[in-house]
Amino acid sequence: MTTxxxxxxxxxxxxxxxxxxxxxxxxxxxxxxxxxxxxxxCKKVGVKRISKGVWKCHRCDKKFASNTYFLD
Ligand SMILES: [Zn+2]
Known part of the structure; x- marks a missing residue:
């Protein structure tokens, strides 16, 4: 069962x-x-978590290191 x-x-x-x-x-x-x-x-909503502490913004195309699970 995978429901x-x-x-x-x-x-x-x-x-x-x-x-x-x-x-x-x-x-x-x-x-x-x-x-x-x-x-x-860029203060816009569009950052996704790529890996532990690694985040990427699809609007300004920046990749950066920050908090592990979520940004403040
Ligand atoms: Zn951005």
Whole structure:
């Protein structure tokens, strides 16, 4: 079964493992890190997380290092 349920969101891929509390915390962090963030250079929303601490803005095409999971 690979169906995602609404309850678990992106943590649905872990199935019945790891417990609800852990998955809830994980969803909180992951949903934020996947959102597009505000670029510190052009002040527009369009920065995506490429890797740990690596971010790229698709508007001004800048790649920069910053916080690991999300920008402020
Ligand atoms: Zn930018």
């Amino acid at each position: 995602k349920s609404k309850k678990t969101k992106s943590a649905g891929r872990f199935g019945a493992r790891y417990g609800k509390t852990v998955k809830d915390k994980f969803v909180k962090v992951e949903s934020k890190q996947r959102m597009k963030q505000t670029c510190p250079f």
